[in-house]
Structures are given as structure tokens and as C-alpha cells.
Amino acid sequence: xxxxxxxxxxxxxxxxxxxxxxxxxxxxxxxxxxxxxxxxxxxxxxxxxxxxxxxxxxxxxxxxxxxxxxxxx
Numbered sequence: 342x343x344x345x346x347x348x349x350x351x352x353x354x355x356x357x358x359x360x361x362x363x364x365x366x367x368x369x370x371x372x373x374x375x376x377x378x379x380x381x382x383x384x385x386x387x388x389x390x391x392x393x394x395x396x397x398x399x400x401x402x403x404x405x406x407x408x409x410x411x412x413x414x
Contacts, residue, residue: 347363349372350371350372351363351370351371351372352369352370352371352372354370355370363391364390364391364392364395365390365391365392366390366391367379367389367390367391368382368383368388368389368390368391368393368394370391371391371394382394386399
């Protein structure tokens, strides 16, 4: 089972929420993602929630390719 330190990846307002709330949260709930950046993701890819971003096929493809890199760039 995967684990993650929510304080490191979520804005303070979201760090104490349960998983369903976090997955339904706007992308701006992620630390470092602004409301404007969230809006741009919605415009470009239809991303509205944290779950939508996590399921974005292009991000998954890029992550898989990056994991193949022996140099770990």
C-alpha cells in the first residue's frame, strides 16, 4: 500500500481531509498549484479535480517514460 505525507503535497487547508475529499478537491489543493494554474489545466485538459489530474493519461505516460531513464533526470 502506498503512503504519502499529506503535509508535503497539499495546502494546509486540505491536509486534514479524508481521501475522498482530497480526490474531489480542485487541483489548487496541491501545494504549489495556484488557482490560475488549475484553471489552465481545466481549459487545456478538462482537469477539474486532484483525481482528474492523477488519471491524466499524458502525465502517466510521461511518468512511465521518466522512470525508464537510468540517469534519473
